Amino acid sequence: MKRLEKVKVGYRVAIVVGLLLLVTAPLFVSNWIVFVVTLGCAKGMVVLGVVLLLRGGLISLGHGLYYAAGAYAAAFALNRWNIREIYLLIPLSLLAGGGMAALTGLLLRRYRGIFFAMLSLAFSMILYTVLFKFYDVTGGTDGMRIHLAKEGVPLFFYYLTLVLTMGVIYLGRRIIASPLGYMMQAVRYNEIRVEYMGASVGMVIYFTYVISGMLGGLGGGLVALNVGHVAPELAYWTACADFVFVAILGGANHVLAPFLGSIVFEFVKNYAFKFSPNTWQMTLGGILLLIIFFLPQGLWSLTETIERKVIQWQLSSKQ
Amino acid sequence: MAVILKTVNLHKHFGMVKAADNVNLTIQEGEVVGIVGSNGSGKTTLLNLVTGYLQPTSGEIWFRDRNITGLSPREVVALGIARSFQIPQLYTGLSVLENMLIAVSTRSGKSCDSWTPLHMNGWKEEAFNILRRFGFENDARQVVANLPEGGRKLLDVALSFVLKPQILLMDEPTSGVSGKEKSWVMDALLSALKEAGVTAVFVEHDMEIVEKYAERVIAFDNGRVIADGTVHEVLANPSVRQVVLGVE
Numbered sequence: 001m002k003r004l005e006k007v008k009v010g011y012r013v014a015i016v017v018g019l020l021l022l023v024t025a026p027l028f029v030s031n032w033i034v035f036v037v038t039l040g041c042a043k044g045m046v047v048l049g050v051v052l053l054l055r056g057g058l059i060s061l062g063h064g065l066y067y068a069a070g071a072y073a074a075a076f077a078l079n080r081w082n083i084r085e086i087y088l089l090i091p092l093s094l095l096a097g098g099g100m101a102a103l104t105g106l107l108l109r110r111y112r113g114i115f116f117a118m119l120s121l122a123f124s125m126i127l128y129t130v131l132f133k134f135y136d137v138t139g140g141t142d143g144m145r146i147h148l149a150k151e152g153v154p155l156f157f158y159y160l161t162l163v164l165t166m167g168v169i170y171l172g173r174r175i176i177a178s179p180l181g182y183m184m185q186a187v188r189y190n191e192i193r194v195e196y197m198g199a200s201v202g203m204v205i206y207f208t209y210v211i212s213g214m215l216g217g218l219g220g221g222l223v224a225l226n227v228g229h230v231a232p233e234l235a236y237w238t239a240c241a242d243f244v245f246v247a248i249l250g251g252a253n254h255v256l257a258p259f260l261g262s263i264v265f266e267f268v269k270n271y272a273f274k275f276s277p278n279t280w281q282m283t284l285g286g287i288l289l290l291i292i293f294f295l296p297q298g299l300w301s302l303t304e305t306i307e308r309k310v311i312q313w314q315l316s317s318k319q
Numbered sequence: 320m321a322v323i324l325k326t327v328n329l330h331k332h333f334g335m336v337k338a339a340d341n342v343n344l345t346i347q348e349g350e351v352v353g354i355v356g357s358n359g360s361g362k363t364t365l366l367n368l369v370t371g372y373l374q375p376t377s378g379e380i381w382f383r384d385r386n387i388t389g390l391s392p393r394e395v396v397a398l399g400i401a402r403s404f405q406i407p408q409l410y411t412g413l414s415v416l417e418n419m420l421i422a423v424s425t426r427s428g429k430s431c432d433s434w435t436p437l438h439m440n441g442w443k444e445e446a447f448n449i450l451r452r453f454g455f456e457n458d459a460r461q462v463v464a465n466l467p468e469g470g471r472k473l474l475d476v477a478l479s480f481v482l483k484p485q486i487l488l489m490d491e492p493t494s495g496v497s498g499k500e501k502s503w504v505m506d507a508l509l510s511a512l513k514e515a516g517v518t519a520v521f522v523e524h525d526m527e528i529v530e531k532y533a534e535r536v537i538a539f540d541n542g543r544v545i546a547d548g549t550v551h552e553v554l555a556n557p558s559v560r561q562v563v564l565g566v567e
Contacts, residue, residue: 179424180433182413186421189410196370196408197422198396198482199430207431 006314007307015256022162026155035226036270038158040263041165042222043246047258048172049215050247052208055176056184058112062120063243065104065127066097066216068235071224072131073097073217075144084148086160090221097217098210105209109202124235131232143231146224157226164222165259168215172255175211184208249291251298260299320347321383323486323518324369324400329378331364331542338364339375340542346486351509352520353533353550355563361542362522363405366488370402371395382486401484405491405522407475409463415474416459419446422481452511453477469500476508480515487512489521493528501525505532526554526564538563 026034046067053060073096077083083092104123111119131138138144175181183204186194191201224230233239242265250261265288272283295301324346331339338361346352354362367373369380371392380388382398390398410418423442429435450459453473463471472492479487492508493501509532512519523529529536529550536553538546540563546556553559560566 174436175433177436177438178433179421179429179435179437180431182417182421182437183425183430185413186410189412190408192404193408193410193478194425195392196396196402197425197430197478198393199425200393203431207433211433 040266044259044262046219049212057188059117061117062124064235064240065124066213067220069096069100070217070220071230074221075230093221094218098214101213109205128235251300257300323348325381327379330376337542351534353529353536354522356539360539399485401479402488403476407471411464422478469496486518
C-alpha cells in the first residue's frame with residue numbers, strides 16, 4: 001500500500017513538473033514549438049472525445065465532422081456576424097460540435113462496430129462535400145480566414161489553450177470516473193446486462209456521443225483560432241483517421257493519454273516533414289508503426305512500465 | 320397469497336418449432352418455484368418471454384394486475400421483475416465492486432450521470448452490503464473474469480438483487496458449477512432472496528437441487544407444461560419420469 005502511495009506521489013510530482021514546463025515553455029523554446037504544443041493540446045481534446053467512445057468499444061471515424069463544425073462556427077461567427085469576442089467564439093465552437101453530435105447521435109447510437117465507424121465517417125464526408133461545394137457560403141476549397149488582430153496573439157492563444165486543456169482534463173477525469181464513464185465500459189462488455197439493469201444503452205451512448213462532439217467542436221474552434229484559417233480538409237477522412245490513430249497511439253487508459261499522443265504526433269509529423277519533405281508520410285508511418293509495435297497499449301503504457309520498474313527497484317533495494 | 324405472475328395461453332413459435340405452446344401458469348407471491356425439463360423444452364423461452372427478451376406469438380403475460388405482454392426488458396425491470404442468465408452476463412473486465420457499483424448507480428437512476436464519482440461513499444456502502452450478503456467481501460477488487468464459475472453465477476444474481484425486485488427469474492443458477500459449489504450457491508442465493516421477501520423462480524437440471532430447494536415444481540416438455548405441483552408430486556409423475564428424468 002505504501003509503495004502504491006509512493007507511486008501516486010511520483011505521478012503527481014511528474015504532472016506538476018510537466019505543467020510547470022508547459023507554463024514556462026515560451027520562455028526557453030522557440031515560437032514554432034509553442035505553436036505545435038498548442039495544436040497538440042487542442043487536437044488532444046478531439047482525441048479525448050474519440051477515446052470516450054473507444055472505451056465503449058465504438059470507433060468513431062467521423063470526428064472530423066465536429067472538429068470542422070467547431071472550426072467553421074468560429075469562422076462564420078467572426079466573418080459573417082462580426083463576433084470578435086474570443087470568449088463567445090469558443091463556446092460557440094463547443095455548441096456547434098455538441099449540436100451536430102446531438103443530431104447525428106440520434107441515428108448513430110443504434111449502430112455498433114463497423115457500421116458505427118462507417119456511418120460516422122459518412123456524416124463527416126457529407127459535411128466535407130457541403131463545405132467544398134458551397135463556395136459562396138463556405139469559401140469552398142479556399143476556406144475562410146480568421147483574423148483576430150491582437151498583439152502577442154500566439155502567446156495568448158497558447159495560454160488560453162493550456163487553461164482550457166486543464167479544464168478539459170479535469171472534466172474528462174470526472175466523466176471517466178462517473179457512472180456514465182463506467183456505463184460506457186459496461187456497454188462494451190455486455191449490452192444485455194446493461195438493459196437488464198434497467199438502463200438504456202442508447203441513452204448512454206447518446207450522452208457520451210454529445211459530450212464527445214462538444215470536445216470535437218472545442219478542439220476545432222481552438223485550432224481554427226490558432227491557425228487563422230479553416231478549410232474543408234478539417235472534415236476530410238484523413239483528418240478523421242488521424243484522431244483515431246492518435247487515440248490508439250496515446251492509449252485509452254488515462255485521461256492524459258490523448259494529449260500525450262496528440263503532442264507527440266504533432267512533433268513527429270513536423271520533424272518527419274522537416275527531414276524528408278518528399279516522403280514525410282512514409283517516415284511518419286514508419287515511426288508510428290514502431291511505436292505501436294513496441295507499445296501496443298499506447299504511449300501512456302510507458303508510465304505503467306516505469307511504475308512496475310520503480311516497484312521492482314524498491315523491492316530489490318530492500319533485499 | 321396473491322398471484323404475482325401469470326401467463327395466459329402463451330405461444331411462441333420459431334417457424335415450425337413451438338417453444339411455448341399454450342403455457343398457462345401462475346406464480347404466487349413468496350414462492351420458490353423450480354422449472355424442470357429436458358433441453359429445448361421451453362424453460363428458457365418462458366423466462367425470455369416474461370422478461371421481454373422475446374415477444375410472444377400470441378397470449379398474455381400478467382404481472383400482478385398489469386398486462387406486461389410486449390414490454391421491453393427495461394420496462395419489465397422497472398416493474399420489479401429481474402432475471403439472471405444461464406451464461407452469467409457480467410462486465411468481465413471490471414472488478415466485482417465496479418460491477419456492483421454500476422448496478423447500484425443504475426438503480427438510483429444515475430446511469431447517465433457524468434459528474435458524480437461512481438465510487439462515492441453512499442453507493443460504495445450499499446455495494447459492500449450486498450457483496451457481503453453474497454459472500455464477496457474478500458473478492459471485491461477481483462476482476463470478474465478471474466472469478467470461478469460459481470462466483471460468476473452468484474454475482475450475476477447479486478446484480479439483479481440490487482434492483483430490489485419483487486420476483487427473480489434465474490436461468491440454471493448452478494449449471495457449470497462444481498458439485499461442492501452448487502449447494503453453496505443455492506444456499507447463498509435463496510437465503511438472500513428469502514430475507515428480502517423476493518419470489519424466486521429457477522430453471523434447473525439437477526434434480527437434487529430441485530428437491531432440496533423448490534417448494535413447487537413445473538415441468539416442461541415440447542413447450543408445454545406437463546406437470547405442476549409439489550416436488551414429490553411432479554417427480555413421481557410418469558410423464559416427467561420418462562421425459563425429464565429418463566426413467567421408464
